[in-house]
Amino acid sequence: MRLTTKGRYAVTAMLDLAYHSSKRPVALTDIAKRQDISLSYLEQLFAKLRRAGMVTGVRGPGGGYQLSRPAHEINIAEIITAVDETLDSTRCGGKGNCQNDQPCLTHELWMGLSEQIRAYLAGISLGDLLSRHEIQQVANRQDREMQGVSIGEESVN
Amino acid sequence: MRLTTKGRYAVTAMLDLAYHSSKRPVALTDIAKRQDISLSYLEQLFAKLRRAGMVTGVRGPGGGYQLSRPAHEINIAEIITAVDETLDSTRCGGKGNCQNDQPCLTHELWMGLSEQIRAYLAGISLGDLLSRHEIQQVANRQDREMQGVSIGEESVN
DNA sequence: CAAAAAATTGACTAAATTACTAGGGATTGG
DNA sequence: CCAATCCCTAGTAATTTAGTCAATTTTTTG
Numbered sequence: 001m002r003l004t005t006k007g008r009y010a011v012t013a014m015l016d017l018a019y020h021s022s023k024r025p026v027a028l029t030d031i032a033k034r035q036d037i038s039l040s041y042l043e044q045l046f047a048k049l050r051r052a053g054m055v056t057g058v059r060g061p062g063g064g065y066q067l068s069r070p071a072h073e074i075n076i077a078e079i080i081t082a083v084d085e086t087l088d089s090t091r092c093g094g095k096g097n098c099q100n101d102q103p104c105l106t107h108e109l110w111m112g113l114s115e116q117i118r119a120y121l122a123g124i125s126l127g128d129l130l131s132r133h134e135i136q137q138v139a140n141r142q143d144r145e146m147q148g149v150s151i152g153e154e155s156v157n
Numbered sequence: 158m159r160l161t162t163k164g165r166y167a168v169t170a171m172l173d174l175a176y177h178s179s180k181r182p183v184a185l186t187d188i189a190k191r192q193d194i195s196l197s198y199l200e201q202l203f204a205k206l207r208r209a210g211m212v213t214g215v216r217g218p219g220g221g222y223q224l225s226r227p228a229h230e231i232n233i234a235e236i237i238t239a240v241d242e243t244l245d246s247t248r249c250g251g252k253g254n255c256q257n258d259q260p261c262l263t264h265e266l267w268m269g270l271s272e273q274i275r276a277y278l279a280g281i282s283l284g285d286l287l288s289r290h291e292i293q294q295v296a297n298r299q300d301r302e303m304q305g306v307s308i309g310e311e312s313v314n
Numbered sequence: 315c316a317a318a319a320a321a322t323t324g325a326c327t328a329a330a331t332t333a334c335t336a337g338g339g340a341t342t343g344g
Numbered sequence: 345c346c347a348a349t350c351c352c353t354a355g356t357a358a359t360t361t362a363g364t365c366a367a368t369t370t371t372t373t374g
Binding site (some may be wrong): 044058 | 350356360364369371373
């Protein structure tokens, strides 16, 4: 299966966006700082998310990104497939030609697993995550840390 | 998450072993041919499976591998973790130090997913798979193809 | 209008990981 | 003995990921 930092970053960034979305768009530089993700890399991810119609870019000063839909209408599986192309666990991409044009011995097993994963992640929306306690706590902590950083740069490290 | 060909090969090979196990051990060369897996690579995988106590090696002519336990007592999650080390989907290996020593915003989400996957695969045994129709069909086809190959490549016959 | 802020795009690259090869023992049945 | 088989260690080619760099376009603010 393909669940790498790319997909994880995308979900994290979208959640950050959802959490900080009010009237004004959220700039990628802010998300990058809060979530410790390289800005250039985030730009690539948001390009895909925009093409997938999940976010809208607003250019110019005061610009940034906004969710195209309410947070509870965006589920995690969508986000990952938007940047990662697939949540599939088969070797053949579900085509069933894993062993010279025939399904391999375990083809059905991986198909079942893929569906399991997809269903799980499709059943969770950004809105769901926002309402979780642990996540609010983490988001809060990150906001506080951001303020400290904005003047004093990163301390010793 | 880490579900790659390594884990898939291991499960496939174990299933092949379970399917062909009778009194005599099954040689890796046979599994390699039937499942289209490089012999050396299989040897590496079985070294791990052996260390994990799932199979027993028998040396010498007529030797090979045997399951250490009945097929219905070996589940898929075990096999994968034995060769792949982890079914974890977090970046931090579940430790919660994903963002400078603190859990990242989506830590809990990936923990939940990992558990979901683990539970699904732990609930399926080699024995379960053996009793599935599609799998018996594929195994049968592979056996027939093997016989054709052993002397004259694919003969019309 | 000019300058700045921010998205947008595309090409390139370093590092990591995977999948696989090579080659040499060690055992044992016939 | 000898050939089949497991067993072990190193090395390597290919792929993928995560990230950089640089240039451009669009829009807003002053």
